[in-house]
Amino acid sequence: MSLPGQLTPSPRLLLGPGPSDAHPRVLSAMTTPLLGHLDPQFLQIMTETQEMLRLTYRTANRLTIPVSATGMAGMETCLVNLVEPGDRAVVCTKGFFGQRMVEVAGRAGAEVTVLERPWGQVFDLDQIRDTLKQVRPKVLGIVQAETSTGAWQPIEQLGKLCHEFDTLLIVDAVTSLGCVPVEVDRWELDAVYSCTQKGLGCPPGLSPVTFSDRAVAALKARKTKVQSWYLDLSLIESYWGGDRAYHHTAPITMTYALREGLRIVLEEGLEARWDRHVRNHKALKAGLQALGLSYIAAEGHQLPQLNAVRLPDGVDDAAGRKQLLADFGIEVGGGLGDFKGKAWRIGLMGYNSRPNCVVQVLASLEQVLRTQGSKVEPGAGVAAAEKVYTAG
């Protein structure tokens, strides 16, 4: 085999469900030479990163750390640490990632009760209350931002409700953190996980996790060892907490990246960042609608950072996305599950929630749709978006 050459990928604009483009400052930070994982200067960087993660999660939770693996490992971390074999779990599914939580909870030994809503819809509190009353589970898991459908699940009151039944609330914030509010303390969320490659503007590789005091108490009260040694928070906590006891070698460079990503998030300010996501979403939405694309999620439950829209009749999913990538270097996501071949998912996440991303994707989509025979007036999408920006 002759060795492959230097890395020279084509330029891309990542407007799919993630990864989203990393902020250039984050990529620069990753060239910083390594420190040892027990170097006093690295321990300081860990402390700073944790403190900024707490601010971003709006929590005072001591146990707030980036798990050394990608977002799905964050899901597994929450479940294997809080569930012991035979524990009852309720998982709310309304798309792909809820279903995945069912699978992971099952492998952790939970007796899982699945609460279902059709893909693209969200749950209301009453439905969940009935199930909590009936099942009295140890944990309830729900996805705040369902990446497969673009549906935005309200969770403001859910923690309080769960605590009435002595249930711990696990929230998937993979596609929400850094894009829309995730108020861990105010909403009484017990275990939350996210990722680095979406709202935080970093490459994929870490999963920020936070555990409430209630969750930590449940962890301490376990009768069995956590099945995963690598994801055992009681061990990881002694490294990230005060003791600095060696557990595994922290991913130094990804920690540099996360630190820089969080600095950027907090320099902008969370409210300003959430507003920015809404503003660009509104412009994109006006443009998409002008192109004849309608949202899967109902009005009022559409995620600003993930715009999942139905394809017009006659438009071929794969051919369209292929053209978008080949001619314009733009990646959007295809549909999953119930929406396979029938939807596109357009992300405006973190660094990529910008007006120039909005107009680029709209202009490119127009051409792709026209290639496929859609009767779209030239400039219609961009014009509609610009109108929104101009109106402020």
Place this chain on the structure above:
Amino acid sequence: MSLPGQLTPSPRLLLGPGPSDAHPRVLSAMTTPLLGHLDPQFLQIMTETQEMLRLTYRTANRLTIPVSATGMAGMETCLVNLVEPGDRAVVCTKGFFGQRMVEVAGRAGAEVTVLERPWGQVFDLDQIRDTLKQVRPKVLGIVQAETSTGAWQPIEQLGKLCHEFDTLLIVDAVTSLGCVPVEVDRWELDAVYSCTQKGLGCPPGLSPVTFSDRAVAALKARKTKVQSWYLDLSLIESYWGGDRAYHHTAPITMTYALREGLRIVLEEGLEARWDRHVRNHKALKAGLQALGLSYIAAEGHQLPQLNAVRLPDGVDDAAGRKQLLADFGIEVGGGLGDFKGKAWRIGLMGYNSRPNCVVQVLASLEQVLRTQGSKVEPGAGVAAAEKVYTAG
């Protein structure tokens, strides 16, 4: 809280047990903008990375992939995929990382038989044969390069021996891959895991794992699901294998890093790289001995990439390493377990196995030892090393 400033760590030379410094070309590659994890160009990068990993592991194993987490997750991957609850496992321990394998195997549900040697020593085949005969385990786990003691376990004949008893051989190559020979196919190793931050000259973050056909057959014959969803190789394989089925978002940037690290390894050539590690080790060893430092591991079983030496009487471990870091920016490792406070571990791994690292650490050690009252002749360590280099 005022936000922390830009990342400006002090310059370091990482000559401990790992992480070792990443090659500058690897750090540069990490600034490459992201591709999506299903982008055809990224799929090509995955294929290239796998192919280079196979060459580095000296294997044709189809199931050869970087697990999306650090080296310890590689250990867990091998164990949870090959062990089902109640399976018998033999783990050979002669230091810290063998003991860790016992813990991880136990959590995977194995009935573990521990075969022990004193810290710093190695096993001979006869001792292992007796245990295999008696226990007839499904798997036997052993550490090739015990990072806690610097002892080099011969494993050339071990695969053949294990197979006589229908046992799968799991090898920890965390501190060996890219430094000393790891001949997966020729030595009949069944499941091997390593890391990126030592012999491969990358930051920590991935764990290269390879499974033989025998191991894959055992994986396919499982009656129970792998307890970890994140580390389930039957699922991960459909992403890295032909199907490209989405499992989790691959750590794009770390994959770029690994690809570049492997290119550098293979440009140099494995034999040349192994020779380089031996050459620099010999020079360092001559220097250390001139400074009155003796190896923990016996002659013939000393790892070239990890030189674990006893501290002379009267030398304070913590104070010495602190001075080395503060005055010279050099990190070496302290002792672990039986050798806590009594040993230093000096790594010359991958990119850092270089003559300039050898002379720097020797010159700095001299001064540290003198500060602590040792009667070391000025220049004695460096002179001894240079003599070795000059002799060729």
